[in-house]
Amino acid sequence: MEVKKKVLLVGWNPDVVDYSKWPGLTPEKLRAGLNGDRDKLNSLNYEASLGLIDSADTASDTVKELLSKQSYHCVLIGAGVRTVDDYILLFETLINIVHQHAPTAKICFNTGPFDSVDAVQRWI
Incomplete structure (x- = not known):
């Protein structure tokens, strides 16, 4: 039996996103995109699995906790964290947390909530 590759998709909880940064995106569309890519x-x-973060203040602890529960073959950090200048420190912090707590995991990035599958498949 083939072992399934474990993937953690890290991104913002759709209920806490500032949608003014992404015109046309809504909580429903984001949730559908995240769930659709996971499924x-x-x-x-x-x-x-989804690793949804609720704030920049709690994101580090959330991701550390998720990475401590099991090992992952790949961790994706979503564009909502990566592409917004206000979150550059958070992005760097999360990269270093993944590097420290999941040193063998591939790290990948999507361009939005609808292309995570492509990002993961580039690496595993």
């Missing part, structure tokens, strides 16, 4: 990965024989 698509699972249908492709990955074991994907």
